[in-house]
Amino acid sequence: MVQKKRLSEMDTGKVVRILSLDEHPAATRLLAMGIRPGAFIRITRNASFGHTLYLESGTQQFGIRLTEAVNIWVECEI
Amino acid sequence: MRDITGRIAVIGNPNSGKSSIFNHLTGLRQKTGNFPGVTVEKLSGLLRLSDGREIQLTDFPGTYSLYPTSIDEYVVFDVLSNTANPDFPDLILFVADANRLEQHLLLLSQVRDLGIPAMLALNLVDAASQAGMSYDTDKLQQALNVPVIPVNGRSGAGMDDLQYHIKTFFNHPEPVQSQPVTFVYLPVMSQTVKEIKAILPDLKLDFQALIVAHHANQLSFLQPETVNQITESCNKSGFNSLQSQYSEIMDRYLVIDQIIRSCKSQSDTSTGPSLTRRLDKIVTHVWFGPILFFIFLFFVFQAVFTWSTLPMKWIEALFHNLGGAVRYALGQGWLASLLADGVLAGLGGVLVFIPQIALLFFLIALLEESGYMARAVYLFDRMMQRFGLNGRSLVALVSGTACAIPAIMSARTITNRKERLITILVTPFISCSARLPVYAVLVGMMVPAGFWGGFISYQALAFMGLYILGAGAAFIAAWVFKKVLSGAEPGYLLIELPDYQMPHWRNVLQTVWSKVTSFIREAGQIIIVISIILWFLASFGPHGKMEKALVDAQKEAFDLKLDQTATANKIASDQLEASYAGHLGKGLEPLIRPLGFDWKIGIALVTSFAAREVFVGTMATIYSIGSSDDEQSIRKRMMEEINPETGKRRYNVPVSLSLLLFYVFAMQCMSTLAVVKKETGSWKWPLLQLAFMTGLAYLASLVVFQSMVYLGVG
Numbered sequence: 001m002v003q004k005k006r007l008s009e010m011d012t013g014k015v016v017r018i019l020s021l022d023e024h025p026a027a028t029r030l031l032a033m034g035i036r037p038g039a040f041i042r043i044t045r046n047a048s049f050g051h052t053l054y055l056e057s058g059t060q061q062f063g064i065r066l067t068e069a070v071n072i073w074v075e076c077e078i
Numbered sequence: 079m080r081d082i083t084g085r086i087a088v089i090g091n092p093n094s095g096k097s098s099i100f101n102h103l104t105g106l107r108q109k110t111g112n113f114p115g116v117t118v119e120k121l122s123g124l125l126r127l128s129d130g131r132e133i134q135l136t137d138f139p140g141t142y143s144l145y146p147t148s149i150d151e152y153v154v155f156d157v158l159s160n161t162a163n164p165d166f167p168d169l170i171l172f173v174a175d176a177n178r179l180e181q182h183l184l185l186l187s188q189v190r191d192l193g194i195p196a197m198l199a200l201n202l203v204d205a206a207s208q209a210g211m212s213y214d215t216d217k218l219q220q221a222l223n224v225p226v227i228p229v230n231g232r233s234g235a236g237m238d239d240l241q242y243h244i245k246t247f248f249n250h251p252e253p254v255q256s257q258p259v260t261f262v263y264l265p266v267m268s269q270t271v272k273e274i275k276a277i278l279p280d281l282k283l284d285f286q287a288l289i290v291a292h293h294a295n296q297l298s299f300l301q302p303e304t305v306n307q308i309t310e311s312c313n314k315s316g317f318n319s320l321q322s323q324y325s326e327i328m329d330r331y332l333v334i335d336q337i338i339r340s341c342k343s344q345s346d347t348s349t350g351p352s353l354t355r356r357l358d359k360i361v362t363h364v365w366f367g368p369i370l371f372f373i374f375l376f377f378v379f380q381a382v383f384t385w386s387t388l389p390m391k392w393i394e395a396l397f398h399n400l401g402g403a404v405r406y407a408l409g410q411g412w413l414a415s416l417l418a419d420g421v422l423a424g425l426g427g428v429l430v431f432i433p434q435i436a437l438l439f440f441l442i443a444l445l446e447e448s449g450y451m452a453r454a455v456y457l458f459d460r461m462m463q464r465f466g467l468n469g470r471s472l473v474a475l476v477s478g479t480a481c482a483i484p485a486i487m488s489a490r491t492i493t494n495r496k497e498r499l500i501t502i503l504v505t506p507f508i509s510c511s512a513r514l515p516v517y518a519v520l521v522g523m524m525v526p527a528g529f530w531g532g533f534i535s536y537q538a539l540a541f542m543g544l545y546i547l548g549a550g551a552a553f554i555a556a557w558v559f560k561k562v563l564s565g566a567e568p569g570y571l572l573i574e575l576p577d578y579q580m581p582h583w584r585n586v587l588q589t590v591w592s593k594v595t596s597f598i599r600e601a602g603q604i605i606i607v608i609s610i611i612l613w614f615l616a617s618f619g620p621h622g623k624m625e626k627a628l629v630d631a632q633k634e635a636f637d638l639k640l641d642q643t644a645t646a647n648k649i650a651s652d653q654l655e656a657s658y659a660g661h662l663g664k665g666l667e668p669l670i671r672p673l674g675f676d677w678k679i680g681i682a683l684v685t686s687f688a689a690r691e692v693f694v695g696t697m698a699t700i701y702s703i704g705s706s707d708d709e710q711s712i713r714k715r716m717m718e719e720i721n722p723e724t725g726k727r728r729y730n731v732p733v734s735l736s737l738l739l740f741y742v743f744a745m746q747c748m749s750t751l752a753v754v755k756k757e758t759g760s761w762k763w764p765l766l767q768l769a770f771m772t773g774l775a776y777l778a779s780l781v782v783f784q785s786m787v788y789l790g791v792g
Contacts, residue, residue: 021324023321024320025147026147026570026572027323027324028143028145028320028323028324028327029145029147030572031324031327031331032143032181032327033142033572034181036331037328044355045362046364047460048457048461049460049461051460051463052456052459054456054575058178059177060178060575061354061358061575061576063455063459063571063573063575064572064573065571068571
């Protein structure tokens with residue numbers, strides 16, 4: 001079964017596909033950086049003090065705060 | 079000024095290799111300045127074409143789109159959306175990384191819609207082909223309707239071709255187009271666009287109007303009434319900026335994806351995780367990551383401290399000799415004194431920081447260029463955020479143990495304005511190398527030289543305590559500022575972690591060169607002026623007082639049968655007391671008496687404002703030890719000093735501790751204030767810094783001294 005969830009709720013190690021982004025000032029920048037609907041991303045790990053995610057998408061790597069990940073809706077299999 | 083044939087703006091995403099290409103084209107013919115009206119640094123350089131014509135290139139800050147999130151990125155649309163801006167280009171040299179072309183074409187498509195002629199330098203095509211990506215550049219050229227030139231910013235490949243295209247362009251420059259070149263149709267908010275074009279008839283293109291709608295209150299070239307008109311019209315037509323940005327970017331990606339599909343072929347060469355991702359397993363590891371970071375920082379700290387000692391000595395010696403030469407040439411007059419003790423001493427005080435600044439920026443540029451810095455930001459962002467800081471603030475704070483000046487300059491890498499401001503404000507709390515001589519004298523007097531448990535020196539412990547005290551004050555102050563200051567900009571991390579690469583030496587050295595020269599030029603002017611004022615205060619006194627002090631000191635010295643050196647020392651000491659600086663010290667006395675300080679310390683506090691290390695030299699003059707800056711003999715003399723009121727030692731534990739605390743917290747460095755003024759673009763912040771740091775110093779010294787006296791210590 002496929003379920004729609006926020007990126008911030010996902011466990012590390014998962015590969016997910018982005019469905020949509022909430023209307024948020026950070027959304028424009030996420031899109032422009034290539035984190036956009038249709039893209040696959042892996043949530044690789046959490047930072048030492050938590051609250052920050054290491055993402056891999058295509059040939060790129062990103063660091064984003066959980067408060068930013070809340071705005072990203074992803075599709076995952078459960 | 080030389081005749082310039084035309085202007086080129088170098089535009090691109092962060093990490094697109096823009097700066098390498100800029101450096102290749104302009105070489106050392108670069109200068110830094112500011113974009114008018116904002117404090118964003120502008121790097122421009124000259125390109126000489128083969129026919130002798132000169133083109134001015136400006137390296138714009140990297141940005142992901144024309145919807146900026148930081149002040150650096152804001153400059154790009156502010157300049158490009160205003161044809162009357164003095165920096166408005168004739169041609170845009172757009173740099174894109176062939177490995178991430180889809181994403182980089184987004185900004186190119188926006189820039190094209192502003193009607194400005196452009197060409198695309200497709201960077202790292204060779205690296206992309208190794209990863210199995212190849213492009214049909216002819217097709218790409220056709221689809222994008224701009225010349226496409228494959229280049230490599232690291233090796234310099236393709237630069238001749240690029241110059242040839244630039245030359246061809248300037249043989250028959252195209253004007254800025256008034257017809258839409260849009261390869262994306264913009265259905266979004268056509269009503270708003272129409273109304274804005276009615277308000278600003280100069281705007282020919284839909285996208286120009288749309289940019290105005292998004293950013294009306296940020297664009298520097300609009301009058302306030304116009305801004306109001308635009309905002310009103312946007313509200314009326316129900317313009318939703320966020321929604322419009324979102325759908326515009328998605329529309330653009332639709333077209334871009336189509337172009338990429340037709341021009342790019344991808345063969346599968348995947349060989350497992352890339353080197354970058356394998357390295358990141360350790361570098362960004364929960365435990366190893368922070369440990370590695372502190373090892374790097376320790377190395378940077380150590381290098382800045384030790385490697386710069388020798389060149390700093392050379393510079394000091396050079397200015398000492400120059401001063402001597404000036405005195406020899408000009409004799410004893412006031413002009414010689416002004417040049418030697420005022421101008422040259424002030425200049426020396428600035429230039430002596432250069433080895434540290436250069437070295438620190440060299441190492442930081444290495445960390446930046448290699449891609450490591452982005453990881454440090456990612457690792458510590460959360461911890462620093464709690465204090466209103468940013469991951470990058472940690473770099474500034476640790477650099478501050480060497481010198482606050484380069485540390486404050488390094489805070490430019492912080493994109494969030496509030497986080498950057500707080501970093502600038504609290505960094506001077508970190509004990510810098512200039513405090514060391516002061517600590518050495520006072521700790522030596524106060525703390526016994528023994529060892530705890532046989533091997534840990536009490537004095538070393540005291541030193542460490544002072545550093546911790548400074549760092550603690552920095553974090554607490556940061557937390558207070560986080561609560562007090564308002565932050566209009568939302569804080570983002572959203573950081574790209576670029577692939578690791580060998581640092582590009584050319585870029586690293588260019589960075590060091592441009593930082594050092596801009597420091598000398600801008601901070602230098604202010605420092606020289608203040609040095610001259612301090613020189614005046616110490617060399618002149620109220621009418622006749624200095625002359626009287628000279629005659630009296632000579633007479634006394636004669637009576638006491640002092641030798642030549644002792645006489646000269648006594649004269650210097652008595653004249654300093656009679657000078658304006660001496661009067662200032664005495665004037666200060668009522669204010670600093672509650673802290674346990676007398677007028678002599680008052681003079682040292684006044685002169686220390688130039689730079690803290692001046693404390694030692696001033697003490698030497700006051701206590702007539704002569705010009706020797708030897709810490710041992712000053713300490714010995716200070717320990718012998720008797721307080722006439724109590725008949726006991728002047729520098730007992732309460733006074734020494736109070737003085738130490740004052741030097742830990744107080745803002746006594748005009749070079750730092752000058753740099754803060756330059757970095758924040760306003761006198762408000764350095765003055766605030768001066769007030770709160772010195773206020774805290776006063777309070778800490780007052781509380782400690784008074785309670786120790788109350789408890790009968792010393």
